[in-house]
Amino acid sequence: MIAVVRAVSPRMSECELTHFDRTPIDAKLAASQHEEYQKVLESLGCKIVEADATPEYPDSIFVEDTAIVFDELAIITRPGAASRREETITMENTLKSLKPVFKIQEPGLLDGGDVLKVAKKVWIGLSSRSNKEAVEQVKNILAKHNYEVIGVELKDCLHLKSAVTQVEKNTLLINSNLVDRKYFEGFDFIEVHPDEPFAANALLINDTIVFPSAFSKTLQILKDKKIKIIAVDNSEVIKAEGGVTCCSIVFN
Numbered sequence: 001m002i003a004v005v006r007a008v009s010p011r012m013s014e015c016e017l018t019h020f021d022r023t024p025i026d027a028k029l030a031a032s033q034h035e036e037y038q039k040v041l042e043s044l045g046c047k048i049v050e051a052d053a054t055p056e057y058p059d060s061i062f063v064e065d066t067a068i069v070f071d072e073l074a075i076i077t078r079p080g081a082a083s084r085r086e087e088t089i090t091m092e093n094t095l096k097s098l099k100p101v102f103k104i105q106e107p108g109l110l111d112g113g114d115v116l117k118v119a120k121k122v123w124i125g126l127s128s129r130s131n132k133e134a135v136e137q138v139k140n141i142l143a144k145h146n147y148e149v150i151g152v153e154l155k156d157c158l159h160l161k162s163a164v165t166q167v168e169k170n171t172l173l174i175n176s177n178l179v180d181r182k183y184f185e186g187f188d189f190i191e192v193h194p195d196e197p198f199a200a201n202a203l204l205i206n207d208t209i210v211f212p213s214a215f216s217k218t219l220q221i222l223k224d225k226k227i228k229i230i231a232v233d234n235s236e237v238i239k240a241e242g243g244v245t246c247c248s249i250v251f252n
């Protein structure tokens, strides 16, 4: 398994914010938290590959938004926030030696944070960052490879994976106030704690989730359900409206 990551920008406090108020972000602390996060990914069997640092882009730690990677190919996104669009250039350079690369084209808009993949199903959040044109383009790119691609309506959150992620083979962690369970028929669900509406973002690697220690009430719910968890402190990423999935792209 490979985990593509990127160094924290010293300008991280100038990040995009949509649903959160701006609070001071300590980029140095973010960098040390990012190092710990990478150690966790290594302990779960990932080889870390660093995309070129792009200190000029405040949100560039959030590599997930710049590409989606399948066994067969990679798709370079066209991020919904104009300030983030050029982060894709270095990501394309990193991925092109690893997978055949396709690209979302104008007028398509897509953030990788809106893409949830489980086996051969791909759900794409129709958020303020991703649109129907991109859903159609992803369908066409994947047409030969038997994936089902489904557009998903969202409420009051940045990305689909702010609202729902996989935590076990057949189990999704969800905030049903942000996304309707109807899109995910056949799955079991664990609801986030009502005091922690943005706690649905977990990063599943093999049979273990990486999960923010800050969401202690949801963490306890997951523990009670016997989910295997490694908790990480990602306070600075949370202030930037990011989560644990956003800071890497993990693939085989």
Ligand code: CIR
Residues within 6 Å of the ligand: 015, 016, 017, 018, 059, 062, 064, 065, 081, 084, 112, 113, 114, 158, 159, 162, 240, 241, 242, 243, 245, 246
């Ligand atoms: C942004 O608004 O684009 C960043 N501040 C946060 C991106 C988080 N990415 C993600 O959830 N995949």
